[in-house]
Amino acid sequence: MSRFSYSTTGSEVVAAFAEQVTGKTFVITGASDGGLGAGVAVSLAAAHPATILLLGRTENKVAPVIDTIQKISPSTTVLFVEIDFASCASVRTAAAKVGDIVENIDALINNAGIMGAKFSLTPENVESQFGANHIGHFLLTNLLVSKQNAIGKGARVINVSSQLYQFSPVRFDDYNFSNGAVFNTWEAYGQSKTANILFSVALAKKLAERGVRSYSLHPGNIQATKLSSQIDPAEFPIVGQMIVDKKIAMPREKTIEQGTATTLAAALDPELDNASGAFLDDCNVATPLAYASSQENAEELWALSEKIVGQNFSY
Incomplete structure (x- = not known):
């Protein structure tokens, strides 16, 4: 029984x-x-890690975080690495920089994401939410494992998903929504969050012999972040109705401090050692819908992702 x-x-x-x-x-x-x-x-800074690398698009938005960490733990090396997850070229450049900075990564926390975006395509011709939330992280993770040899035995890969994965499975035959003709931004977001879960399922199997574990998670209902700040207000009644129609149980709101707990449990809790590939909610193992936990779907997503990034990864 978890203490959390x-x-x-x-x-x-x-x-x-x-x-x-x-x-x-x-x-x-x-x-x-x-x-x-x-x-x-x-939160990690309080226990004095050796190094924290913060990957993002805009350095000045991360600079205050670096200052706070350095005040809490002056011994910790904290660095910013620029990355745009909607661009595979940017991801490759960032992965190379990370590999130059560190030899080992104890936890890779794939937290970045966009939500409720209008229809657009990445340079790889992928719907933007699927591209930024999944494809970019798929590429980064695999480059750090196979090219940089940056994740060693006992390490963890964490993929931040959402209970809103229930909006859509991965549309393997039409992940671009007929090039926008049948686009629904919330189904697109759901597809990307389902992909986060399936990616962890695939990683858990493929990296087991290396001793690397992977988990996905729902951080909670957290309104205090800026994730929804760019959403067209006209979209909110639509998402509200979808939550009702799909009978998605939305828990009461969490603070950011509460919202970080499940990510940190996934990264740190030894009780999860034997649950690699699991989906977590409120710091405990939860059971996602079958389409988000299927090994067959995980393998199909892996193959599709390799095709999109133009590179195969074998373990």
Whole structure:
């Protein structure tokens, strides 16, 4: 029985597993000030990790987070690495920089994401939410494993998903929504969040012999982040009705501190050692819908993702 629940904070998780943090190296994507990634990084600082790399698009949005971490833990090396997850070229450049900076990564936390975007295509001709939320992280993770040899035995890969994955399975035959002709931004977001879960399922199997574990998770209903700040207000009644129609149980709201807890449990909790590939909610293992936990779907997504990025990864 986990010691953690809905109300657990990220700081409480780090305090419980400080020995899993001290002297270790963490890479966190999407760490702009005020967001979940920033909250995760600041919570980790209390236990004095050796290195935290913060990957994002805009350095000045991450600079306050770096300042806060350095005040909490002056011994921790904290660096910003520029990346645009909608561009495979940018991801490749960032992965090379990360590989130059660190030799090992104890936890790669794939937290960055966009939500509710209008229809657009990435340079690889992929719908933007699927591209930024999944394809970019798929490429980064695999480059750090196979090219940089940056993740060693006992490390973890964390993919931040959402309960809104229930909006859509991965549309393997039409992930671009007929080039926007049948586009629904919430189905597109759901598809990308389902992909996050399936990616962890695939990683858990493929990297088991290397001792690398992977988890996906729902951080909670957190309105305090800026994730929804760019959404057209006309979309909110639509998403509200979809939640009702699909009978999605939305829990009461969490603070950012509470919202970081499940990510940190996925990265640190030794009780999860035998649950690689699991989907977590409120710091505990949960059961996603069949289309999001199917090994067959995970393999199909892997093959599709390799095709999109133009590179095969074998383990």
